[in-house]
Amino acid sequence: xxxxxxxxxxxxxxxxxxxxxxxxxxxxxxxxxxxxxxxxxxxxxxxxxxxxxxxxxxxxxxxxxxxxxxxxxxxxx
Amino acid sequence: xxxxxxxxxxxxxxxxxxxxxxxxxxxxxxxxxxxxxxxxxxxxxxxxxxxxxxxxxxxxxxxxxxxxxxxxxxxxxxxxxxxxxxxxxxxxxxxxxxxxxxxxxxxxxxxxxxxxxxxxxxxxxxxxxxxxxxxxxxxxxxxxxxxxxxxxxxxxxxxxxxxxxxxxxxxxxxxxxxxxxxxxxxxxxxxxxxxxxxxxxxxxxxxxxxxxxxxxxxxxxxxxxxxxxxxxxxxxxxxxxxxxxxxxxxxxxxxxxxxxxxxxxxxxxxxxxxxxxxxxxxxxxxxxxxxxxxxxxxxxxxxxxxxxxxxxxxxxxxxxxxxxxxxxxxxxxxxxxxxxxxxxxxxxxxxxxxxxxxxxxxxxxxxxxxxxxxxxxxxxxxxxxxxxxxxxxxxxxxxxxxxxxxxxxxxxxxxxxxxxxxxxxxxxxxxxxxxxxxxxxxxxxxxxxxxxxxxxxxxxxxxxxxxxxxxxxxxxxxxxxxxxxxxxxxxxxxxxxxxxxxxxxxxxxxxxxxxxxxxxxxxxxxxxxxxxxxxxxxxxxxxxxxxxxxxxxxxxxxxxxxxxxxxxxxxxxxxxxxxxx
Numbered sequence: 218x219x220x221x222x223x224x225x226x227x228x229x230x231x232x233x234x235x236x237x238x239x240x241x242x243x244x245x246x247x248x249x250x251x252x253x254x255x256x257x258x259x260x261x262x263x264x265x266x267x268x269x270x271x272x273x274x275x276x277x278x279x280x281x282x283x284x285x286x287x288x289x290x291x292x293x294x
Numbered sequence: 295x296x297x298x299x300x301x302x303x304x305x306x307x308x309x310x311x312x313x314x315x316x317x318x319x320x321x322x323x324x325x326x327x328x329x330x331x332x333x334x335x336x337x338x339x340x341x342x343x344x345x346x347x348x349x350x351x352x353x354x355x356x357x358x359x360x361x362x363x364x365x366x367x368x369x370x371x372x373x374x375x376x377x378x379x380x381x382x383x384x385x386x387x388x389x390x391x392x393x394x395x396x397x398x399x400x401x402x403x404x405x406x407x408x409x410x411x412x413x414x415x416x417x418x419x420x421x422x423x424x425x426x427x428x429x430x431x432x433x434x435x436x437x438x439x440x441x442x443x444x445x446x447x448x449x450x451x452x453x454x455x456x457x458x459x460x461x462x463x464x465x466x467x468x469x470x471x472x473x474x475x476x477x478x479x480x481x482x483x484x485x486x487x488x489x490x491x492x493x494x495x496x497x498x499x500x501x502x503x504x505x506x507x508x509x510x511x512x513x514x515x516x517x518x519x520x521x522x523x524x525x526x527x528x529x530x531x532x533x534x535x536x537x538x539x540x541x542x543x544x545x546x547x548x549x550x551x552x553x554x555x556x557x558x559x560x561x562x563x564x565x566x567x568x569x570x571x572x573x574x575x576x577x578x579x580x581x582x583x584x585x586x587x588x589x590x591x592x593x594x595x596x597x598x599x600x601x602x603x604x605x606x607x608x609x610x611x612x613x614x615x616x617x618x619x620x621x622x623x624x625x626x627x628x629x630x631x632x633x634x635x636x637x638x639x640x641x642x643x644x645x646x647x648x649x650x651x652x653x654x655x656x657x658x659x660x661x662x663x664x665x666x667x668x669x670x671x672x673x674x675x676x677x678x679x680x681x682x683x684x685x686x687x688x689x690x691x692x693x694x695x696x697x698x699x700x701x702x703x704x705x706x707x708x709x710x711x712x713x714x715x716x717x718x719x720x721x722x723x724x725x726x727x728x729x730x731x732x733x734x735x736x737x738x739x740x741x742x743x744x745x746x747x748x749x750x751x752x753x754x755x756x757x758x759x760x761x762x763x764x765x766x767x768x769x770x771x772x773x774x775x776x777x778x779x780x781x782x783x784x785x786x787x788x789x790x791x792x793x794x795x796x797x798x799x800x801x802x803x804x805x806x807x808x809x810x811x812x813x814x815x816x817x818x819x820x821x822x823x824x825x826x827x828x829x830x831x832x833x834x835x836x837x838x839x840x841x842x843x844x845x846x847x848x849x850x851x852x853x854x855x856x857x858x859x860x861x862x863x864x865x866x867x868x869x870x871x872x873x874x875x
Contacts, residue, residue, distance in 0.1 A: 248339040250510045251503065252449065252471055252775060267775060269503045269729075271542075272616040275339040289620050292501040293540045 235284035245276035305481035309333030310341015312668030313487035315685030346429035354388035361385035383655035413552035463663030474774040488515030495639030496736040513789035529796035543614035545592035559587035573806030591632035645669035657688035725770030728779035799837035
């Protein structure tokens, strides 16, 4: 069960080198049906804020720089 | 946190499949009207088809099937309990909708002569039209929404409908899942297109969001319709799907079947004649799964390399594109191994079974000014194309209604009460985390409602649900996102109680596994050849029967039992009595 306060193996990872959220991109955040991605105000990069993933892939497919990777959540793997 | 007010002529709630079509068709019917499409996520990638769709399950294409044949097929597949007028309205508009989507750029498979390449999967007729390039359907819909100048608002979670003193629709209320701002939208007509109640049961993996349906579809619309006084129907006819074990995608016999794939037992043998999803098929699936021949598999490893390449290309790029990496992680190769299958968590969904908000052939609910379309609207086995067709019908019906209706007055107390209910979890410093309550609730749904249904278990389930209801006032949310999850628990709980009450009310077994009651194991047409309706009366769930309307298309005695004879060897691999104990 997901709980944002707990240490959790998160399915969505974002490569900060490739992520251009600090240049105004927020596509992955906008397309997520469950609204689980956010931009970290400190780093300016996208990250998975809530472990509530349908592993449906719009975030990965629509990312213009290929920064997003979705893994199958650990419980299903 | 602020409260925003706005007025529109037609409010469409839900921007997945039926909703965008309803909004487009309403604007086309009368471009002067203000039409607002309200979406909980983002219209660009929301709903059941966020990553597209790999085919139509119910295409009624001239030369392959007639509307009359289709109405017969669905009547039989749903054990006779259908309002044929609604199914016929779909069937008669099915081909025109395919042609319109085709003209918009949606790609359907065609043969060398340019005709639609329809395939046979159903027990009797031929209705499956593959869409190997169906991944961009949401983009095509979005372009149409912009062209027709439909207003769109994203990330608003609708929670209750506004009604007049006489029970007519006056609008809806919602909150923003990023700011928690409260929105009051007055409307002359409201179209509900919020999809299935897909977060009812807990998937076998235990991952809350690993559901078959898009988990954004938590049953919000079922709950809203209920609280607005609308009739719901067939809620005991659960949605249960045959899926890949631990992965939430269908094995896709619809895609693989016409290419030679099939559902097999552990010996690699077929045990059902037809892979079309009906309650009877699910019961045979369940029996095989639990027998010594279990579990059940999708068998493709006998197919040619080129065929498997084609299957992978379709299944790993459409609808559930993460499927390929799931198989990779498990070391499953279609060429070598059969794919282990299982049955999904239960849900409510008329797109697949018949559980939904009651509508007639004009998409009208029993509440004046309220329309419903898509997975949530009770038109059996309606699937994606049915959502488009009923979206169109709902949009056009709402325009017609608006012509003679003004904004109606309503008791403002509804706003105060709903605002208090919605904002309450944010005011609690300490309390129960929404996901923990949800986990417990959905685990109880599995324990007590998952078929085979047992009367005493469902009664215990209702008592446990009542305890969860008492817990609602202790749920705390630390931010607007958690608030969304908290309010979804309210909707899931409403759906769980409705599913239990409707199941207890129908004292027979019907629709195979969907309503398999072991203490009433037989179908009883004498007493129960009726719809079971459900409605809020004096604040309580009230169930009652509704006669099945005279058929438009009569069935012969031989046809009626077609779906009962789905198993290949006449005797099931384990006798019924083994499951009954």
